[in-house]
Amino acid sequence: MAAMKLVAVRPVIKTVSFHSGLQKSPFRRNYVRAFSAIMSPPSKAVVYDQLGAPDKLTRIVEIPPAEIKDNDVCVKMLAAPINPSDINRIEGVYPVRPVPPAIGGYEGVGEVYAVGSGVKGLSPGDWVIPSPPSFGTWQSYIVKEQSVWHKINKDTPMEYAATVTVNPLSAFRMLHDFVQLNSGDAIVQNGATSIVGQCIIQLARSQGVRSINIIRDRAGADEVKDKLKKLGADEVFTESQLEVKKVKDLLGTLPEPALGLNCVGGNSATLILKFLRNEGTMVTYGGMSKKPVTVSTSSFIFKDLSLRGFWLQKWMSMDKATECRTMIDRLLGLMRDGKIKYDMELVPFEDFHNALDKALGKQGSQPKQVLTF
Amino acid sequence: MAAMKLVAVRPVIKTVSFHSGLQKSPFRRNYVRAFSAIMSPPSKAVVYDQLGAPDKLTRIVEIPPAEIKDNDVCVKMLAAPINPSDINRIEGVYPVRPVPPAIGGYEGVGEVYAVGSGVKGLSPGDWVIPSPPSFGTWQSYIVKEQSVWHKINKDTPMEYAATVTVNPLSAFRMLHDFVQLNSGDAIVQNGATSIVGQCIIQLARSQGVRSINIIRDRAGADEVKDKLKKLGADEVFTESQLEVKKVKDLLGTLPEPALGLNCVGGNSATLILKFLRNEGTMVTYGGMSKKPVTVSTSSFIFKDLSLRGFWLQKWMSMDKATECRTMIDRLLGLMRDGKIKYDMELVPFEDFHNALDKALGKQGSQPKQVLTF
Structure with a gap:
């Protein structure tokens, strides 16, 4: 387990963070904070600056520390899969996608690294998934508001926790809806x-x-x-x-x-x-x-x-957050019991482009590629 | 208005009636009734003996009188349309159809000619439609059990009453269901x-x-x-x-x-x-x-x-008889008010084959062909 570390910097010269979706700002601001701020560690992320071929347009970049505000949680990512829809978003053929420059990925699992002063119910060391999923999971540290994160049972195999939402939840919904x-x-x-x-x-x-x-x-x-x-x-x-x-x-x-x-x-x-x-x-x-x-x-x-x-992303946008988390927990239970199994290949984050090539089918049929951080 | 005429015959040598669907009987029965029976007039009907090309296989035949039992109503048909589904039934490409030899037609309007002693609520001179529709409306006299018939408002134009079910009711259902x-x-x-x-x-x-x-x-x-x-x-x-x-x-x-x-x-x-x-x-x-x-x-x-x-025939098989009749009455009201209009051509029953050719499209686009008796 990674140790919690709060980094206090005073004053902070802060550039626009890459962490929250890489929205293009009409004016890039540098400003000086007059009080101390808790900052995340620097992060590494898979970034793309424009839509198109993922293998050509993605690169791993280092991102400066981001401020952890009172209600924010900083999560050290543990694992995140490469799903076909992630590829389609970068290609620009998926109807809902972040505006580039953006960080890839949509689901994953991480460990709470640090929490803001107003965060309740989450502590460093907890395992969490973004639920509903949110963009930008292909990075080593993510800072997002606490409501984004759903605490899960740490006995779940990491790679199953990382992949529980997009595929198993779709299967579950389609059998019930x-x-x-x-x-x-x-x-x-x-x-x-x-x-x-x-x-x-x-x-x-x-x-x-x-x-x-x-x-x-x-x-x-x-x-x-x-x-x-x-x-x-x-x-x-x-x-x-x-x-x-x-x-x-x-x-x-x-x-x-x-x-x-x-x-x-x-x-x-x-x-x-x-x-x-x-x-x-x-x-x-x-x-x-x-x-x-x-x-x-x-x-x-x-x-x-x-x-x-059926489109999971639409289903989850229909005010289903609570229902979604209940089902996630149920699915994670089945995974812990070995009642839901599928093949995955764990790939170190640094080998992202190799994993991407496999996910793109360049090497024939391959197991689901799951990045580990 | 056709006069009511009860024909008493004693004893009756009765062959299997053509009136109720021309079901093939494994053994054709002749039997002698020891009591008087009320009989319909002889009928003329469009009959086909096997499935295939309607213009080749249909013929107008004369059918002997049929017995009008206590709960039966004998209806003198006034008008019946040639719908595409009627043609498809004869061709054998419609999934629900009578077994030939059979009489063509599925909807129409008629006037009550005679009623059995147990019939209530229907009297000679009333206008009725089979509702839900039933096979064999291309004939001049039909004898069927009273529950088949739905009494309608006689102010309705005859050709609209004859065609209210298959097309207008479909339109109505599809806009609501x-x-x-x-x-x-x-x-x-x-x-x-x-x-x-x-x-x-x-x-x-x-x-x-x-x-x-x-x-x-x-x-x-x-x-x-x-x-x-x-x-x-x-x-x-x-x-x-x-x-x-x-x-x-x-x-x-x-x-x-x-x-x-x-x-x-x-x-x-x-x-x-x-x-x-x-x-x-x-x-x-x-x-x-x-x-x-x-x-x-x-x-x-x-x-x-x-x-x-949407398939009207299935909808009507779903225990919808009462609902069906309520909607029919509503549609007939719209027809009387001139709020539902469409083109039809009235054709004497004897000219059936000419009307059939038009319905088959042999003479280009033509109005709906409605047989009159």
Whole structure:
């Protein structure tokens, strides 16, 4: 555990801090504080000055100490993942994103390093996550107002705490927000090897819901199937296995699924629609194939399917902070119990660009990259 | 008004009646009744013996008298339309349809000709519609149990009474069942020249809802636009007018629509999706282009659109008989007040095949064909 250290500087010559989102100020101010201020240690951060290719535009920079105000908490980051949406934000193709120059990252876990005089309920050494997540987790020290931080159980494996929000919480919400699923019901999903996909399998299993899983055709498909079945998948099909007249003939004793979860689009989404029972719902939360969803008229009229979308960032903006934290704690509990598992690779922060290349798919399929500080 | 005539026959040699759906019986029965029976007049009906091309397979046949039991009502049909779904049923492409040999037609209006001894609330001379609609309205006399029939106001124009259920009721339901529309809100629809489309324009206007209407490019588009605007359309665009970067720039002072109604599919459905506001809903109730609906991933995730379907026949099967009749009465009132209007051509029943050819589109765009008896 890093030691708490309060740095008192009097007077302080302070430049505009990089810590709170790197907003461009119309006038850069230098000013002199006449009283003492508590400052964070200097931080290292992954910064980008304009939108575009993340591997070209990101760089690790050193950021000067930031003031810790009365209600602020200074957190020494422990771990933060590289999620696809982080990449999309830097690329500028994600609709909600910070204005560059900005620091990358959106979720992570850290240890409280120092607190302002007005902070209650958080002490140095506590583990916290930003909840709801907030921009700029790819840096070694973050100073933010106390309400941003949610204290978590320190027995949680660090890399799971760092990644609990974006993927597992999405999986959890999608299993609860669209269709009332009862024990014995079934769901169908594509992109089943993604972290969301793996979480869906495990969360479904934990509530007695059966899962039908669709994966891309690939070398080693049999091993992938075995792995997903060990997590609790009831059935796993490659897309080519589903090139049959009636996919429902493959259901065996499984019920027709009431809920479909689509993160691929194109033919893979069509396969989900074929599996769904009458009045079923397909929720789209990603488009990995970059192909749209195509739906027959009769699917709407005679099969009465509903097609919806899910976006965690929007969900969390809907005044869900308390509900969000309750669910996070529940998910962290499942993680501590080993009931939610997925593959991650821990990478020292200094090797960010190597991790980024892996996250960008330059080295083929790789586990989730999690930066450690 | 046709005179009531009770025909008593003793004893009756009765063959299996054609009147109640032409179900194939595994054994054709002839039997002798030992008591008198009230019989309907002989009927003429449009019959088909197998599924396929309606113009080749339908024929007008004479059907022997049917027994009017205690709770039965014999109705002399006055008028019945040829709807696209009637054609689809004969073609065998409609999922719910009678088993041939069957009589065509699904809605219509008739006059009570005779009632069984146990019938209450219906008397010869009353006008009735089958509600919910039922198969076999293309015949001159129908004998069915009294609960099938809904007595209506005889001041209603006959051709509107004959067509009130399938199209106007669909329009009404779709404006009420998916999105809470308030005065000043807007909707967008394609296929705006269809009868459902025209009803939507007029029903929306009657509740203060603005309508944005999309029509096919065609000769005489300007006259069509004028006609729809006279019905109450706020904006009418041809598809090619909407080949612009941002269709919403064409909205002027109209609000972004919360509800879209799609009976075309393909590009025309995509145009609806472009018009819809965030969190809007598109309801598909037809597929005139025979092309599917194609939706981008971001429409689901970031725009949070919902895509649904509507099928009147399913809606009515959901124990909605009372609600259905209340709405029918309301729609008939609007029709009597001239607040719902659309073009129809009345065709004598004997000219069925000519009307069918028009309904099949063999003579280009034609008004709704309504058979009169």
